[in-house]
Amino acid sequence: MGPSSLVGSLAAVMLVTAVYCLGRLVAAPAWHRTTHFDVDVGHVAMGVAMAGMLEGSLRTLPAGVWEVVFACLAAWFAVQVVRFVSRWGLRGWDDDHLHHVSHYVTHLAMALAMLYMFLDPAMLRMALVTTANMTVMGSAPSSAAGSGLPLVFVFILLVAAVWYADSLTRFVRTSAVTVGDAPVQGGTRGMQKHVNAVAPEVMVPADAGVQTAVVVRRRAALGGEVLSCRDGRWLAPRLEIATHIAMCITMAYMLMLLR
């Protein structure tokens, strides 16, 4: 795989990611599941836009339209950051660190990075460059060198990718029965006993065995603004995180070429 096929592959990945996130937006309401609608909308826009930048034949909207789109997205996530911090403070995350304030900050940075790429003339040139001459383009710093701003975005995006990857194991199966914040062992009987103590209004299914029942207190505490890892209605959380990681790395790669 050389630079040209790498760029083509990344464009394909971005397109698939965008289509998948579009599917989430359709499937979540239809299946009575929840998802981060703002994130999915953002991922659709970013995926389509990046695919167009990487592969000229996939360009869709004019740059000016994308600038408006990403300015709106940046404004949305900026407002969410301010709202969240003013309401919950910076320590409004304990067990759900992934999807609290960092959730909004990360997507704010992504929207700003997209805006930067569209506002930077060098990036527009890149959109016109065919994959064949990527080697020439990447062999020397572009005119954007001197600001250092692309590398700031790269840093944020790569840290975010690692941060999200770290959270993936939160969604594995477990034989521990958990209600609230406390682990409970001992099958259905032990679980029912614990549930009665913590949340008497919750009934434990008879066939629960050593499976897990979860009381989503965290989400209630947050007013339902962001999804908790304990919210079983969250549609395919690991895939959502995977799309986010793919998006961060691809965007970082593109910004790296701009430095």
Next chain:
Amino acid sequence: MTASTVAGITGGWSRRRVARTSDPWCLPDIRRTLQLCLASLWLFDGVLQLQPFMFTAAFGSEMIAPVAHGNPGVIAAGIAFSAREIARHPTLADGVFAGIQLVIAIGIAWRRSVKVALGLSVVWSLGVWWIGEGLGGVVAGTANPLTGAPGAVILYALLAVLLWPSDPDAEAPPSGDFVASRPIGAIPARLCWVVLWGSLGWFALQSPNRGSDDLGNKISAMAPGEPHWLSSLDLAVARDLAGRGLEVSIVMAVLFGVIGAGVLAPARVLRLVLVLAGAVAMVVWVVGEGFGGVFSGPSTDPNSGPLLILLTVAYWPLVAGGPAPVGAVVGGGANSAASGR
């Protein structure tokens, strides 16, 4: 708890859906945070490796081959062979290099594979230290502590060892202990620190680094292509250091020696020494290494500065009652695989 939540649980969610939503997950403690920082650096390296320049024969002939210079025959032969093969198959070689680094990064970040990824990173780092960095110029006598000696990649290996996940059921460390001491013990960890900083002091006094204009020339050579603020800083420092190579070398050697010996001091003194070490590492990274040259052209890593800073944090004395080996468990009991420590 909201009514809808209760309804959801009692309303017959599928077993699979319910089972998936909770796990014994721990918030990142200091060690895990350092592991994630290490993973971020590997990810950064992997993305740098995907630069178009790296897919060309020049990667082998212009970046790898020159590091053989000055090394003993057996070491130089391996480097020359690798450079030749990379230049012959640049696309394949670079794809493999980038892929391995990305796998290491994601492997460290994903808790279930952290040990495998750290182990792979040690092996890979040792290989790259030889083939890609010519042992950091240590054997060739060209190692310069201000420009990345003893080679950034060997510090990746050292960090992988010092941040190796230990038994999550282990008791909380005693007061004055530090993260780096957990996997190998306090004395070996301190020895690593002494050897590292002591060697930097030794390198600073070697003849290639104490010439009157050597240091200034090396710093000013990095300015082209850098952002204006950084190139201005480099040129200003290079002007100030002009003709003072020997004095600067002696000062650096003393400084590195003090930092190296400081790890043997009581916790209160050690903290001061570590603050000094962090500051020195930052100066080395910004002025001496120019952030690894990531601003100015093809670069494979951000050099040793950030790794020295991570090491400094790994040696920070913990207080009694401070962070335990296993951090706060979220959603269940401790689990070594999921906790990734």
